[in-house]
Amino acid sequence: MNWEQFRQIQTRRDFFRQCAGGVGILALADLLTADGLTAAGSLPKINPLAPRQPHFPPKAKHVIFMFMEGGPSQFELFDEKPALQKYHGHSLPPSLTKDLKLAFIKPTAAVMASSFKFQRHGKCGTEFSELLPHLGSCADDICLIRSMHTDAFNHHPGQLLLFTGFIQFGRPTMGAWALYGLGSESEDLPGFVVLTSGKGTSGGASNFASGFLPSYYQGTVLRNSGDPILYLSDPPGISRESQRATMDFLRDINAAHFDSTGDVEVASRIASYELAFRMQMAAPELLDFSKEPAGIREMYGIDSDDAEVRQFASNCLLARRLVERGVRFILMMDASWDDHTELNKKLPKRCAKIDQPTAALIKDLKQRGLLDETLLVWGGEFGRTPMVEIRKPEDADNAGRDHHPNAYSMWMAGGGIKGGQVVGKTDDLCLNIVEDPIHVHDLQATLLQCLGFDHTRLTYKYMGREFRLTDVSGRVAEKLLA
Numbered sequence: 001m002n003w004e005q006f007r008q009i010q011t012r013r014d015f016f017r018q019c020a021g022g023v024g025i026l027a028l029a030d031l032l033t034a035d036g037l038t039a040a041g042s043l044p045k046i047n048p049l050a051p052r053q054p055h056f057p058p059k060a061k062h063v064i065f066m067f068m069e070g071g072p073s074q075f076e077l078f079d080e081k082p083a084l085q086k087y088h089g090h091s092l093p094p095s096l097t098k099d100l101k102l103a104f105i106k107p108t109a110a111v112m113a114s115s116f117k118f119q120r121h122g123k124c125g126t127e128f129s130e131l132l133p134h135l136g137s138c139a140d141d142i143c144l145i146r147s148m149h150t151d152a153f154n155h156h157p158g159q160l161l162l163f164t165g166f167i168q169f170g171r172p173t174m175g176a177w178a179l180y181g182l183g184s185e186s187e188d189l190p191g192f193v194v195l196t197s198g199k200g201t202s203g204g205a206s207n208f209a210s211g212f213l214p215s216y217y218q219g220t221v222l223r224n225s226g227d228p229i230l231y232l233s234d235p236p237g238i239s240r241e242s243q244r245a246t247m248d249f250l251r252d253i254n255a256a257h258f259d260s261t262g263d264v265e266v267a268s269r270i271a272s273y274e275l276a277f278r279m280q281m282a283a284p285e286l287l288d289f290s291k292e293p294a295g296i297r298e299m300y301g302i303d304s305d306d307a308e309v310r311q312f313a314s315n316c317l318l319a320r321r322l323v324e325r326g327v328r329f330i331l332m333m334d335a336s337w338d339d340h341t342e343l344n345k346k347l348p349k350r351c352a353k354i355d356q357p358t359a360a361l362i363k364d365l366k367q368r369g370l371l372d373e374t375l376l377v378w379g380g381e382f383g384r385t386p387m388v389e390i391r392k393p394e395d396a397d398n399a400g401r402d403h404h405p406n407a408y409s410m411w412m413a414g415g416g417i418k419g420g421q422v423v424g425k426t427d428d429l430c431l432n433i434v435e436d437p438i439h440v441h442d443l444q445a446t447l448l449q450c451l452g453f454d455h456t457r458l459t460y461k462y463m464g465r466e467f468r469l470t471d472v473s474g475r476v477a478e479k480l481l482a
Helices: 003-008 012-018 023-034 155-164 174-182 240-261 264-286 294-300 307-324 343-367 440-450
Strands: 062-068 118-121 126-129 142-149 192-198 329-335 374-379 383-390 399-404 408-414 421-423 433-435 460-462 465-467
Touching: 062 174, 062 307, 062 343, 142 433, 142 440, 155 174, 155 440, 174 192, 174 329, 174 440, 192 307, 240 264, 264 307, 294 307, 294 343, 307 329, 307 343, 343 374, 343 399, 343 408, 374 440, 383 408
Parallel strands: 062 329, 062 374, 142 421, 192 329
Antiparallel strands: 118 126, 142 408, 374 408, 383 399, 460 465
């Protein structure tokens, strides 16, 4: 085939690209101008994370989701059940257990009463476990939900349902939806930040992925020691000036690519590069706690002799600093609360790790005037059974609890939430909910409501239909709202 023959079979698109001084480019320029995306013949300044207005005035501008991976036991922490003493060591009647979804034990497993006492706190008189005295001191700011329920009784599906509204991979997570809807107020840090502690979660990165949303909506993991983000620091021998020159060169290349294609994703790409460049200055300062007053450091416990306490306390203080810098969504993932064994041994230590820093975060946000605009959520993917699980019968201290999706506890505080109350009620054994059931989708709908969104209208078109965080269900839990 010679050149002339090739020219004869060129596509219609090629023809419009070449003829009449670039008809295709002129048409594209007209469309971009109509959308306000042209900028004097250069790469437009597009920030995909620029702040956006929600459907109605929001009560909350930021979210801190404190995810206790594995399923904290509501019996030992938030929902006292004296009736368990009556059945302690005995099986429940089959009529009570026939519909339970159990992961590892049989319905005939014996009941285990809690070993921990509860007491009332605050003017509201909400009851908290003796394992959470510091959190109890914040009772008047906390809305305790004792009627949560979910559809999944294993960890990874439960976490996917909690964060994406679905039990299969591929959907955007809660933080990604918030960032997609609102953008970010921070110009130097990611809008969706992930802080981790403990041994790692079952869901891992699927708890903060962007799914089918553009990748710049996914969560960015920040470490609380060393480089905040791996590979963020300049390589040895590369100066700040050299990095700036590289960025300028990349911008010139992308500008040329934009001139030939008109693809606005090119502008988004260079915006991401610029954010990474600015983060090299902002992230180290973010992790520098040296200027925090001694009283604040002591309140959080970041100088504790216990390394696990220091790690969680640092994450709580870091969460407050991220809110101050305009970050939209902070996901704190602490693992693991999956106490199938040694519940009475593990749980007190775990509570000692999180109790003081969590209460400090609430009080610190409040004293700085940030609690009213920051929504805090605390909880796991499901709860635990009233029946005991014993994996090593020869070990007297081996008792734990199995997964329980039908009825469990979480709490919320801050932006848009009415504190000092308990919402929902379970039966005497916490097998089922008897008052004000709140499904995971209801929690998601309520969170979006606090951020200023009608959860049925915050959608994204993918594969021919509109998707949303609450899938095809969910209702706003009005009793939770201020």
